[in-house]
Amino acid sequence: xxxxxxxxxxxxxxKLFAAKGFHGTGIRDLAQAAGISSASLYxxxxxxxxxxxxxxxxxxxxxxxxxxxxxxxxDEPADPADALSALVTLxxxxxxxxxxxxxxVDNEVSALSRPARRRIVGLRDEYEDIWVTTIAKGxxxxxxxxxxxxxxxxxxxxxxxxxxxxxxxxxxxPLDRLAARYAQLALRMLGSPSPPGGKxxxxxREVAAQVWRIRP
Amino acid sequence: xxxxxxxxxxxxxxKLFAAKGFHGTGIRDLAQAAGISSASLYxxxxxxxxxxxxxxxxxxxxxxxxxxxxxxxxDEPADPADALSALVTLxxxxxxxxxxxxxxVDNEVSALSRPARRRIVGLRDEYEDIWVTTIAKGxxxxxxxxxxxxxxxxxxxxxxxxxxxxxxxxxxxPLDRLAARYAQLALRMLGSPSPPGGKxxxxxREVAAQVWRIRP
Numbered sequence: 001x002x003x004x005x006x007x008x009x010x011x012x013x014x015k016l017f018a019a020k021g022f023h024g025t026g027i028r029d030l031a032q033a034a035g036i037s038s039a040s041l042y043x044x045x046x047x048x049x050x051x052x053x054x055x056x057x058x059x060x061x062x063x064x065x066x067x068x069x070x071x072x073x074x075d076e077p078a079d080p081a082d083a084l085s086a087l088v089t090l091x092x093x094x095x096x097x098x099x100x101x102x103x104x105v106d107n108e109v110s111a112l113s114r115p116a117r118r119r120i121v122g123l124r125d126e127y128e129d130i131w132v133t134t135i136a137k138g139x140x141x142x143x144x145x146x147x148x149x150x151x152x153x154x155x156x157x158x159x160x161x162x163x164x165x166x167x168x169x170x171x172x173x174p175l176d177r178l179a180a181r182y183a184q185l186a187l188r189m190l191g192s193p194s195p196p197g198g199k200x201x202x203x204x205r206e207v208a209a210q211v212w213r214i215r216p
Numbered sequence: 217x218x219x220x221x222x223x224x225x226x227x228x229x230x231k232l233f234a235a236k237g238f239h240g241t242g243i244r245d246l247a248q249a250a251g252i253s254s255a256s257l258y259x260x261x262x263x264x265x266x267x268x269x270x271x272x273x274x275x276x277x278x279x280x281x282x283x284x285x286x287x288x289x290x291d292e293p294a295d296p297a298d299a300l301s302a303l304v305t306l307x308x309x310x311x312x313x314x315x316x317x318x319x320x321v322d323n324e325v326s327a328l329s330r331p332a333r334r335r336i337v338g339l340r341d342e343y344e345d346i347w348v349t350t351i352a353k354g355x356x357x358x359x360x361x362x363x364x365x366x367x368x369x370x371x372x373x374x375x376x377x378x379x380x381x382x383x384x385x386x387x388x389x390p391l392d393r394l395a396a397r398y399a400q401l402a403l404r405m406l407g408s409p410s411p412p413g414g415k416x417x418x419x420x421r422e423v424a425a426q427v428w429r430i431r432p
Contacts, residue, residue: 019326023240106381107323110235151389151397154382155375162374165322173367181367188404 005044009034013051018100022052022111052108053116059101060123066090066211067130070204080138082198084190085183087131089201091160092179093208099164106161131157138190145191156186175214176205221260225250229267234316238268238327268324269332275317276339282306282427283346286420296354298414300406301399303347305417307376308395309424315380322377347373354406361407372402391430392421 003011012033016025027048031041045051070086071078078086095102105124112120131153138144146152160182167178183196208214219227228249232241243264247257261267286302287294294302311318321340328336347369354360362368376398383394399412424430 020239021237023236024238025240148389148397151394152401154378155398155401158378158381159371159375162370162378165374166370173364178367181364182371185368185371185405188407189401191404 005034005036005040009036009041009045009051010054013045014055014100014104017052017055017108018103022048022104022108049111049113049116052104052111053120055101056105056108056112056120057123059098059105060120060127062211063090063094064123064127064130066094066204066207067127069207069211070200071130071134074200074203078198078200079194080134080141080143081187081190081192081194081196082200083134084138084144084186084192085196085198086200086204087134088156088160088183088186088196089179089204090208091157092163092182093175093205093214094212095161095164096167096169096175096178097208097212097214099167102161102164106164128153128157135190138192143192143194152189156189159185179205179208221250221252221256225252225257225261225267226270229261230271230316230320233268233271233324234319238264238320238324265327265329265332268320268327269336271317272321272324272328272336273339275314275321276336276343278427279306279310280339280343280346282310282420282423283343285423285427286416287346287350290416290419294414294416295410296350296357296359297403297406297408297410297412298416299350300354300360300402300408301412301414302416302420303350304372304376304399304402304412305395305420306424307373308379308398309391309421309430310428311377311380312383312385312391312394313424313428313430315383318377318380322380344369344373351406354408359408359410368405372405375401395421395424 009030012030016029016033020029025048027038027041030048030051031038034041036044067087067090070090071083109117109120135144135146135149135153139146139149163178169175180196183201187194187196225246228246232245232249236245241264243254243257246264246267247254250257252260283303283306286306287299325333325336351360351362351365351369355362355365379394385391396412399417403410403412
């Protein structure tokens with residue numbers, strides 16, 4: 001199926017912003033990569049910042065959706081170790097499947113104007129709150145040991161986000177094994193005696209496959 | 217002491233490359249930030265890529281120097297858990313003390329031309345080899361459990377590198393406590409029963425204070 005002009009522009013923007021940065025990408029680079037004129041570009045997409053906000057929104061919306069679909073639809077509340085395995089699985093799979101998109105989200109927040117930044121940081125906070133709650137539940141239940149939970153959360157998130165920088169689907173490690181390995185590392189960081197896996201982690205793999213169209 | 221023109225240009229470049237990316241920074245931005253003309257800039261610093269290579273070299277040279285000064289000058293060979301604590305301490309302190317410099321190193325390798333990239337990636341590999349060896353020694357000694365040592369190493373490095381993205385010296389957490397917390401997380405990831413700390417980790421704090429001029 002042929003891509004629409006909007007889709008072509010969106011893809012070109014993701015690629016260019018990830019490779020050259022938002023400030024390093026000109027309107028003319030974008031138009032050229034999408035095969036249209038600068039005037040049409042503006043007609044289809046508005047400003048360069050509108051494009052950036054669109055990419056970030058979509059990326060964060062998907063992460064939020066995936067986390068909620070995984071954790072909220074469980075019949076019974078997942079145990080904290082299982083829920084954390086699920087969050088790690090989703091975050092790793094998202095960053096491995098969409099390295100360019102996530103790189104733009106992670107690197108370009110400072111390029112946003114104040115109102116746009118507030119919206120995007122709000123979405124990011126909403127997503128990170130799910131991690132905050134999951135870690136707090138585990139600490140309260142006595143299955144996690146995190147003397148400074150915020151430090152542990154940031155360490156976990158940066159570790160999983162970093163996958164976007166080095167993982168290659170052409171490498172020797174299949175994505176589900178990578179995600180399982182990271183879930184193990186995460187539970188160890190929290191001093192959890194549970195092995196990774198469980199119903200929520202399994203559901204996370206299904207949701208990730210759907211949301212980011214990852215082939216099994 | 218007043219800064220030399222070279223130092224002013226170097227600082228301006230670090231700041232601009234970190235904030236706007238290499239491609240997003242023009243020669244004129246650099247000259248203006250350093251308070252000189254574009255022609256003088258070229259005279260003092262050569263091309264924009266020369267500046268980038270200089271920043272990356274200096275940053276990686278310091279990391280390498282610090283790792284060697286810490287591990288090679290120990291009277292007796294450090295045990296692997298202590299050596300890993302030391303590497304984590306150095307890496308965390310470097311990234312917290314020089315968030316802009318390390319961000320440039322981590323984000324802009326793809327902006328380098330092929331010969332420069334080979335040199336810089338060579339330095340980075342030299343540095344990462346110290347981590348490879350330390351992890352391998354721990355696995356061989358039976359004190360580390362890392363079924364896929366390369367995955368564990370990359371997870372560790374990304375976790376510690378991420379400090380540059382969120383740590384603020386104005387926050388509530390002193391740098392040495394952050395480093396100690398990260399060393400604990402790292403040893404947990406490796407399934408090590410040892411507590412973090414030891415002679416090498418202590419030496420790492422001294423070396424870091426010297427190399428990155430961190431106030432105790």
